Amino acid sequence: MHVLRVAVLAALLAIGSFFLLVGTVGLLRLPDVYNRMHATSKATTLGAASLFLAGAVYFGPEGPGLVSLVGIVFLFLTAPTGAHVISRAAHKMGVPFYGDADWPDPGREEQ
Amino acid sequence: MASELPAVLDTAVLAALVLASVLTLLASYRVIVGPTTPDRVVSLDTIGTNVVAIAILYAIQTGEGLFVTVSLVLAIIGFVSTIAVARFVTEGDIIE
Numbered sequence: 001m002h003v004l005r006v007a008v009l010a011a012l013l014a015i016g017s018f019f020l021l022v023g024t025v026g027l028l029r030l031p032d033v034y035n036r037m038h039a040t041s042k043a044t045t046l047g048a049a050s051l052f053l054a055g056a057v058y059f060g061p062e063g064p065g066l067v068s069l070v071g072i073v074f075l076f077l078t079a080p081t082g083a084h085v086i087s088r089a090a091h092k093m094g095v096p097f098y099g100d101a102d103w104p105d106p107g108r109e110e111q
Numbered sequence: 112m113a114s115e116l117p118a119v120l121d122t123a124v125l126a127a128l129v130l131a132s133v134l135t136l137l138a139s140y141r142v143i144v145g146p147t148t149p150d151r152v153v154s155l156d157t158i159g160t161n162v163v164a165i166a167i168l169y170a171i172q173t174g175e176g177l178f179v180t181v182s183l184v185l186a187i188i189g190f191v192s193t194i195a196v197a198r199f200v201t202e203g204d205i206i207e
Binding site: 001006009010013014016017020021023024027028033036037040041044045047048051052054055058059063064065067068070071074075078079081082083085086087088089090092093095 | 131134149161164167170179194200201
């Protein structure tokens with residue numbers, strides 16, 4: 001295997017592991033369900049997308065590598081949608097905000 | 112096919128696998144003690160994404176391209192289940 005390809009693969013693996021670590025630390029440490037959702041939906045998506053990119057580099061442009069690229073597109077489409085749905089559900093359930101944060105405009109929801 | 116990987120890359124993939132597994136176990140803490148139901152849904156979603164990462168790391172480690180497909184299917188199942196649980200929490204049922 002070419003040395004440049006090995007270097008790119010190792011860098012992508014390191015970046016992906018780092019973002020997975022950041023996402024899980026945010027999930028464990030942040031005070032509020034909205035903050036936790038914010039941390040995990042961005043960082044974990046970036047980490048998994050970086051690992052998918054490592055798979056695309058490893059397997060080449062066809063076969064499993066192409067499936068990896070499709071996986072990146074799927075993650076970037078669905079992770080924000082899922083986080084938005086969860087936070088809407090939390091707000092509808094009446095989970096309070098942390099600190100003195102509040103809904104931006106209380107009348108806008110009903111419109 | 113695992114011997115095809117250079118030693119440096121083999122170590123890197125193994126370290127990433129161990130890290131992702133430990134993070135998945137740590138995220139289950141929030142599932143157990145999470146104060147509200149949305150907390151549990153968020154952490155289950157995180158566990159799903161971590162398992163996707165583990166599947167693709169395993170695909171790189173063994174050279175089996177099939178596990179990339181496995182990780183994509185796991186991502187799809189995780190998204191659908193997140194939507195379904197969030198809807199069940201607010202509406203009371205999924206399909207009325």
